[in-house]
Amino acid sequence: MSPIYLTTPIYYVNDKPHIGHAYTSLATDVLARWHRLAGREVYFLTGTDEHGQKVEKAAQDAGEAPQAFTDRVSQAFRDLTHTMGFSNDGFIRTTEKRHYEACQALWKRLAERGQIYLGAYEGWYAVRDEAFYGPDELTERDGVKYAPSGAPVEWVREPSYFFRLSAWADKLLEYYEINPDFIAPSSRRNEVISFIKSGLSDLSISRTSFRWGVPVPGDEAHVMYVWLDALTNYITAMGYPDENAALWKFWPADVHFVGKDILRFHAIYWPAFLMAADLPPPKRVFAHGWWTNEGQKISKSLGNVIDPLALVEEFGLDPVRYFLLREVPFGQDGDFARGALVNRLNGELADVLGNLANRTLSLIQRNCEGKLPAPAAPAEADGALLDPLTSLPETVGKLLESQQYHLALEEIFAQVRGANGYITVQAPWALKKTDPVRMAVVLRHLHTALRAYATVLQPFMPGSMAALLDQLGVPPDARSLAALALPLPEGHMLPPPSPLFRKVESVG
């Protein structure tokens, strides 16, 4: 099986980590964990984007050298990976030496292949947005012109290197045609295609207006455009330009996870750069949606930014991870409502799953002396519980590999609900008096089901599911998908159960 390479964007250090960062990385983390569970070799990369004029200015304002500044502020993103339980294999920073080497190597390769030329650009530029605006987009107050974003603009004219993006339109369209799953969700794919069809112009890929960036080889008056710099991180981390590096086998990436705001860079510019350099483009780019907060658009000026650390502190890590991927189809916008999270936590995690585990394990504890009952052939009545289990890993796997996290969770929880029906109908507490042998069989089947649920849920809720597997007596080396085929031996002593999820008050 080929190795799997998954990436998040590198996050811009000028911002504080918020729910959006946590969300992108979480989706990546769950898929990475799933593939590992399935026995595949995985590399999960995240990191920080530390160059650009905004960072240079922010450092200046803070009275720090840019490197010292980014060393400090990028720490918040490294902290986030720990708080959120992310299993990233690497954390890349664009200020690393290896990254300068990769960027410059890529630049040279593009230049050698005639993909870069020197020109000049001019226009109304907003430092804050690092973007140019057309004259009709601007508004003027007190003699100063402002972009639609509210950022002040200034007229800039400077020499610049250009990438021959326009030459790659047909190749890009062809690539999308041959790889219909390259851009997801498919609605985004259509947008990208229509954008290209409306005409691509060459892309300015250098700046002379600031210094904080990767110098252009052979012309150090220029630094590289932030997006060329930033996108290159994905191959830097795999050892580029050393194509004999140990990690190079991971390239091309299987999925680049991005927010919908940066889809264009990943779905158009990035594959164009790579094709122009004769390197393989990534296999897939997934653009997810945005969160609102209690129905309100999130913005710094409204002051309703959601801090993932505060959420984890209040609700616990796994409920937050579960909610983010359960509540909204990945790819669509969603609303973060406290009440909705509490409903998922109390109504699904605690009542449906946690309670099922607790009642089952309590019965084993009390009526089987805490020993795991022997495996038994299923009776007809057990089919409803056990039959769906056989296809569960495959079903969940297919849904996750197409980034349909909410459907994967829905499938799992539909089965857990079914298991609650099974235990009610079988009533092992009543069998205790009438048919203790059957009681043990029923409890063993429930144990088998719980083990399967816990196993496939590990990527979503690593901590709680480890605890559940502990309570189920599943040894650490028997928690993979493959291990589900091997029943645990009977008689194993199970620890006394304790609740997996703590409910919270619905009003907060």
Added chain:
RNA sequence: GGCGGCGUAGCUCAGCUGGUUAGAGCACGGCACUCAUAAUGCCGGGGUCAGCGGUUCAAGUCCGCUCGCCGCUACCA
């Protein structure tokens, strides 16, 4: 303005190439159970499938129009 999408139970949404009494979860009502985190199970109420017109033996499911939302884009980076 151009391109694309959406509008289905109180809420969030499923409903593939048109075909039995339109489904799920949550919420609500009733019943059952009492092993369990006052948890669970079963049953039920509730929808002119945005509106109008058309194609068809048959339309949430296809076509046209209207209304209401949304996304991308609008002579350059």
